[in-house]
Amino acid sequence: MKRVLFVASECVPFxxxxxxxxxxxxxxxxxxxxxxxVRVILPKYQCMKEExxxxxxxxxxxxxxxxxxxxxxxxxxxxxxxxxxYFIDNEYYFAGMQPYGRIYEDVEKFAFFSKAVLSALPTxxxxxxxxxxxxxxxxxxxxxxxxxxxxxxxxWNIKSxxxxxxxxxQGVWDIKTIRDITGLPEYYFTPDKLxxxxxxxxxxxxxVYADAVTTVSRTYAEEIKDPFYGEGLEGLMQxxxxxxxxxxxxxxxxxxxxxxxxxxxxxxxxENFRKEKIKNxxxxxxxxxxxxxxKKFMIGVVSRLTDQKGFDLIAYIMDELCQEDIQLVVLxxxxxxxxxxxxxxxxxxxxxxRANIYYSEAMxxxxxxSCDAFLMPSLFEPCGLSxxxxxxxxxxxxxxxxxxxKDTVEPYNEYEGTGTGFGFCxxxxxxxxxxxxxxxxIYETKKREWNKIVERGMKADFSWHASAKxxxxxxxxx
Ligand code: ADP
Ligand code: GLC
Numbered sequence: 001m002k003r004v005l006f007v008a009s010e011c012v013p014f015x016x017x018x019x020x021x022x023x024x025x026x027x028x029x030x031x032x033x034x035x036x037x038v039r040v041i042l043p044k045y046q047c048m049k050e051e052x053x054x055x056x057x058x059x060x061x062x063x064x065x066x067x068x069x070x071x072x073x074x075x076x077x078x079x080x081x082x083x084x085x086y087f088i089d090n091e092y093y094f095a096g097m098q099p100y101g102r103i104y105e106d107v108e109k110f111a112f113f114s115k116a117v118l119s120a121l122p123t124x125x126x127x128x129x130x131x132x133x134x135x136x137x138x139x140x141x142x143x144x145x146x147x148x149x150x151x152x153x154x155x156w157n158i159k160s161x162x163x164x165x166x167x168x169x170q171g172v173w174d175i176k177t178i179r180d181i182t183g184l185p186e187y188y189f190t191p192d193k194l195x196x197x198x199x200x201x202x203x204x205x206x207x208v209y210a211d212a213v214t215t216v217s218r219t220y221a222e223e224i225k226d227p228f229y230g231e232g233l234e235g236l237m238q239x240x241x242x243x244x245x246x247x248x249x250x251x252x253x254x255x256x257x258x259x260x261x262x263x264x265x266x267x268x269x270x271e272n273f274r275k276e277k278i279k280n281x282x283x284x285x286x287x288x289x290x291x292x293x294x295k296k297f298m299i300g301v302v303s304r305l306t307d308q309k310g311f312d313l314i315a316y317i318m319d320e321l322c323q324e325d326i327q328l329v330v331l332x333x334x335x336x337x338x339x340x341x342x343x344x345x346x347x348x349x350x351x352x353x354r355a356n357i358y359y360s361e362a363m364x365x366x367x368x369x370s371c372d373a374f375l376m377p378s379l380f381e382p383c384g385l386s387x388x389x390x391x392x393x394x395x396x397x398x399x400x401x402x403x404x405x406k407d408t409v410e411p412y413n414e415y416e417g418t419g420t421g422f423g424f425c426x427x428x429x430x431x432x433x434x435x436x437x438x439x440x441x442i443y444e445t446k447k448r449e450w451n452k453i454v455e456r457g458m459k460a461d462f463s464w465h466a467s468a469k470x471x472x473x474x475x476x477x478x
Contacts, residue, residue, distance in 0.1 A: 002475055004031075005128035006040040007117050009110065009137035013080075014052050015045055015099055018304060019249070019385040020165045023216070024134060026252035028083050030464035031472060039126060043113050044076060044087035045094045052078075056087055060123035066112055067183035073116045075123055086124060088116045106137070107173045110202070111181045114140040118149055127154070130475055132161045136171035139206030140182065143194070146209050147184065159478045162210035164203070166382050167224050167231045168308065171202030196232065207236055212474055213244045216383035217404035221246030229380055229403075247471060248407050249383040250464035251392065256368075258393045263365035270458040273394045274451055277369070284370035288354045290327050297440045298327040300371030300395060302364045302386050305334030305342075310377035310400060315341050316429035322349040324440065329371060331356045331363050368393040373439055377424075377432050381405045387421070391457040396450070397421035398439055400432070408462060412442070412453055420457040 010016055012025030028038040044056065056076040064073050074089030088094075093109045100106045118141065121127060133141045142160040149155040175189045178200035189195045194205040207213050215221045221244055223229035225237045237244065254260075258277075259269040265283035268276035278294055285292045303309045314321075315338070321328070322345065330342050330353070342355035356363055368374070374390035376399045383404030387397040391408070399405040401423040412419035424435040443450045 001034075002036050002130065003126060003128045004036060004038045004130045004132055004475060005117075005121075005126070006038065006132045006134065007114075007138045007141060008040070008042060008134040009113075010099060011040060011042050011085075014042060014085075015048050017099060019383070020135060022251065022385050023165070023249055026250070026255070027464055027468060027471070029081060029252075030250070030468040036472065036475070037126075039084040039086065039128075041086040041088065041117050041120075043094045043099070043109075044074070044089045045096075045099050046091065047097055047099065059086070060120070061089075062119070062123070064116060064119050065183070066115060067180055071112060071116075073120060075120045084126070086120070088113055088120065090116070100137075103171075103173065104177075107171060107178060107202070108181050110137040110171065111140055111178075114138055115144055115182075117141065118144055118155070122154060128158060130159045130161060130478060132163065133206055133210065134163050135165050136169055136203035136206070138162075139171060139202035139204070141206065142209035142211075143184070143188065143205040144182075147188075159211045160209070161212045161214065161474065161478070162203075162206040164207070164213065164215040164224075164382070166308075167203070167215075167229070167233060168380075170196070170204065170231065170233070172196060172199050175200045204233060204236060207233070207240060211243070211478055213240055214471075214474065215244070215246050217248045217407045218246035219406045220380075220382045220403040223380070223403060245470070245474060247467050248404060248462075249385060249388070250462050250467050251385055251388045253392070253463040256365075256389050256392050258369055261365055261369065263362040264369040265366070268369075268394075270394070270455060273454060273458065277394055280366065280370040281372075284329065284366055285327070287366075288329065288356075290329075290354060291351055295444075296325065296327045297373065297443050298329065298371045299398075299436070300367040300374045300390070301328070301330045301332065301376075302367050302374075302389075303332045303334075303376070305332045305338035307335075308379055308381070310379050310427070310432075311335075311338045311341075313377050313427070313429040313432050314375070317433045318345050320433060321436065322352055324437070326352060326440065328353045329356070329367055330354065331358075331360065331367055333357055333359055364389075368395055371395045372443055373398050373422075373436075375436070376400075376405060378402060378405060379427060384408070388462040391420060391460055391462065394454040394458045396439065396453055396457060398432075398436055399423055400427065401425050410456075412439075414442070414449070417449070417452065418456075419453060420460055421453070 266279035381403035409421035411423035
């Protein structure tokens with residue numbers, strides 16, 4: 001039996017800001033229970049719903065040094081859907097309306113969290129063989145593990161894995177402050193270790209010190225060796241390429257299942273989508289006050305509204321796109337300029353565009369189930385889960401062919417009758433518009449072909465099954 005501890009800053013259903021939470025919440029359930037005992041440890045944020053906080057049980061507490069500070073560490077636990085969860089409690093660090101956001105606070109918060117996780121291990125009755133770290137917030141764990149903790153017998157043979165969900169976010173702050181926060185000696189702050197352009201970099205520390213490094217798709221694992229995607233760490237990614245594996249994400253096939261989904265107006269499956277899926281479109285048109293018309297090509301967007309997701313391309317051609325006979329339903333929050341851009345077009349083309357500028361699990365499921373196509377023209381995309389959800393719900397993804405989008409959406413080939421979506425290659429607004437128009441043409445003039453694209457998408461398997469096996473391989477080899 002191998003024991004693995006996932007460490008992360010977010011996880012469904014407890015707290016979510018993006019796809020990381022989906023991954024950490026769904027992957028642990030998918031390992032072979034006979035051979036792997038996988039548990040998860042998270043911060044206990046004040047902003048978590050009372051529903052969850054009230055179920056957490058006290059396990060232990062102690063005081064821990066973080067350089068010159070002495071801090072309280074509470075440990076709580078809870079079982080959920082068969083998985084053992086632990087939570088690190090500290091009301092000072094984990095206060096606030098959001099789990100994170102201000103980097104100068106976050107660097108201290110997650111230095112605390114990372115050290116607290118390691119310090120709490122002896123209180124858990126669970127000694128992991130492997131600590132599986134996710135993103136920069138946990139980047140110091142492999143570093144701490146090879147530093148002081150090494151000297152203690154309890155820790156010396158624990159291995160660590162660093163999974164990169166997004167290389168854009170690295171946790172960078174000035175060395176002086178980070179030394180003051182972590183108490184790590186000067187030795188660590190050189191360009192071959194944590195130093196990055198004269199500053200300290202948590203994710204870099206994790207990548208340098210982890211025993212294995214993974215990222216969330218094969219293509220992204222290659223892309224990040226290149227300066228365009230490497231965010232300044234391309235050299236390190238090349239140097240670590242022997243230990244770097246790209247494993248594509250899956251989604252929770254029970255949570256995201258059009259046949260049983262409680263959020264959507266009408267359930268359907270790959271057997272009856274030709275008749276039944278349309279009922280969701282009608283319901284959404286009704287709910288959002290859009291013209292009720294089965295034939296309108298309805299495009300969905302569910303996303304953080306940031307540059308990463310290609311919204312500057314969309315902004316560039318919005319007027320042109322709205323000359324077409326389409327409906328565009330957007331759900332997202334993020335950068336103000338994009339929020340206002342969609343509000344503006346909702347006002348300007350009120351019979352075509354709906355800007356839902358908020359966060360809603362329910363509305364996201366309705367969009368995945370109701371639209372004909374799903375637009376995701378990302379500048380870069382480590383994996384992307386929204387396109388997988390769309391495929392599962394028979395909503396045809398239109399994507400830029402980068403990262404995980406390239407690995408999961410097979411572009412339609414009208415000559416061979418293959419493909420599950422539509423793709424364009426260059427980061428160019430009119431190339432995107434061209435492919436949207438092409439998709440619309442297939443939808444309007446070759447409905448049988450369109451339905452076959454839908455069917456192939458719904459039949460593709462993006463559950464965790466295959467990817468969990470690949471993680472198991474890495475665990476075995478460590
Ligand atoms: P990223 O992690 O980069 O944001 P992913 O595609 O991996 O992108 O994951 C995004 C996740 O967040 C999906 O589960 C998506 O449905 C969800 N999501 C994004 N924005 C919203 C929103 N406004 N309301 C509900 N869910 C959202
Ligand atoms: C990050 C990436 C996204 C990925 C998610 C989960 O948020 O932006 O592409 O799907 O992590 O791995």
